[in-house]
Amino acid sequence: MELKTSRMSPAGRAAGLPVENETAGDATRVVVIVPHLTRRGGGEEGLRRSPEARLDEAIGLVLAIDLKLVGSALVGLSQVRPATYLGSGKVEEIAELVKAEEAGLVFVDAPLSPVQQRNLEKAFAAKVIDRTALILEIFGQRARTKEGVLQVELAHLNYQRSRLVRSWTHLERQRGGFGFLGGPGETQIEADRRLIGERIVKIERELEQVKRTRALHRASRKKVPYPVVALVGYTNAGKSTLFNRLTRADVMAQDLLFATLDPTLRAVQLPTGDKVILSDTVGFISDLPTQLVAAFRATLEEVIEADLILHVRDMSHEDADAQAHDVKGVLSDLDIDPEDDHRVIEVWNKIDRLDEESRAGLFNTAARREGDARPIPVSALTGEGMEPLLATISQRLSRERVSLAIDLDAADGGNLSWLYRHSEVLERRQDGEGRLHLAVRVPPDRAEQIERRFGARRIKGTGEGG
Known part of the structure; x- marks a missing residue:
């Protein structure tokens, strides 16, 4: 030893x-x-x-x-x-x-x-x-949103209940202390178990309400509709730094494990003019406690619902491959295929930490992978590689979505407003006869509805890459 x-x-x-x-x-x-x-x-x-x-x-x-x-x-x-x-x-x-x-x-x-x-x-x-x-x-200290705090406490309570620990000072402050809650003849362990059980039931009810609220928010975002791009990766892989680089937001980005806990959402405009919603999530880790895998499934709903997933990897870490294996295991637990190259893009981060020989080897390895399996080497810290990353995101998303051409009367404000609410309007022009000519982009599952309603025509080359 x-x-x-x-x-x-x-x-x-x-x-x-x-x-x-x-x-x-x-x-x-x-x-x-x-x-x-x-x-x-x-x-x-x-x-x-x-x-x-x-x-x-x-x-x-x-x-x-x-x-x-x-x-x-x-x-x-x-x-x-x-x-x-x-x-x-x-x-x-x-x-x-x-x-x-x-x-x-x-x-x-x-x-x-x-x-x-x-x-x-x-x-x-x-x-x-x-x-x-x-x-x-750590999770308890990092949680900021109401849901994050509730999820941590739920996991903590389940862990403590399995051990029948008797001294819960923070619960004593909230509930008046164990000594005042036990019924006649009730042992200390029984009182502890009952108190923890009651608190678990209360938290689960509160979380159901939070989940319903989140579902409403997701539904409203789908109506916009901007695609969602989720960042995932091993903890401390540089996700929050990349998030800040792409969004110019001020998210906690420190060289600490679990610097981000609650998911953070921001709208980002790609160089093509397209808008996406970028989601930064909690970092994964090997041997994540089972209580937290279950409790934070709701927090990871942004990943489950995402149109595109960026798997951010710290390529300067000696255990980069093992970390990637752990992340893919969590994605599989969420019923996401980590090998789905159409939906998952590997982002090889922290190339600024590599020496010249390692850097050259990494770029050669990336170049040998074909098509959608090719990773994007970047440095979120210096900004290197951002242009090819953004171009790949834009190309991948546009491939999965359908572009439609629509003609409307200029006076048809109702239908024009509907299109702005339910599609991404790429182009709008008016001819001399008072007709509007629009190009819009929508998810495949909405294309048929718009085709039937407006007699829309598919623009060649879109929605065929599924």
Whole structure:
């Protein structure tokens, strides 16, 4: 086992996690432990992702909520121990590190059972959290919209209910505390379970209302109708930086895991004059807690409904291929075919971080892929590659949509207004006889309706690339 200590200056306190004291400048001192199976049989994930890359990501998770990293360790395991996950010798070594560094928190980057968590806390004399708990804390700090806050709390409650944890300080503030809610003869665990269950039911009702509101918003956008382009990718792949580059918006774009949580929507005008709605979504990650995959499905509805998906990849990362595999797995869970090259465009980001040799190799690899499978190398930071990316988006969207020619009387304001509401008007001109000649673009499923209503004619070469 390789133990490392780190003397990093604190960047602030962590929300929702135990803190040594309440002084503003203090943060929880944390030791990061990354177990990895050293023999075959650990599954495909263990074979694809290097332990060192996993350690880097685990440290990134810790720094995402400003914990003070004071030590880290890669722990090789021949097998998982039911009582403590780690072997007894490793537990003793880590306990010495925790004591020496005066750490109040140990983050074990693995799924711990309640028994394993309790036993490790006794051995380390410190609070222990696993991967799911830390990601929940990060999501809780990042959530900004009402839906995001509710989704995080729902996932957190389900996680806590499975462990029957008794101290829920934030719920005590909201509901008056467990001690006042239990009926006669009700045990503490029963009271906890009942309280959490009641809160879950309430949140689920609120989320249903939020979902209905979102559905209305999506329906109104479809009537505009601008196509939706969704950004997806592994967390910290540069999606928000690319979003800002394309929209000139001010979205939180930091070198932090999960810098974006709630989806952000902006209208973007392409160089051709076409307008699209661009959606920035939460970053994906390996071993995303199952509670969050389910809870954030609604947040990812923008991806499910998107006309085009940009899969943003950090090509400077040593685990770029493994990260892409994880993203494709989440897309598959959303019933989206990640290999559908008509709908998914790979955007190879962060080429500004590559040396000349790596850069040349990357461009050669991209050029060898044919047709729609060809990725677009870009640097969202410097702006390199934006023109070919925008051109590809425009070309792909126009191929999927149908252009129609329509003739109207200039005085027919009702039908003209209808067309502006239900189609994208590309061209409008009036002849000397008072007739309007329009070129409009619509999704394929709306083309027949407009053809029947206006006697519209299809403009050759559109709507044939499905």
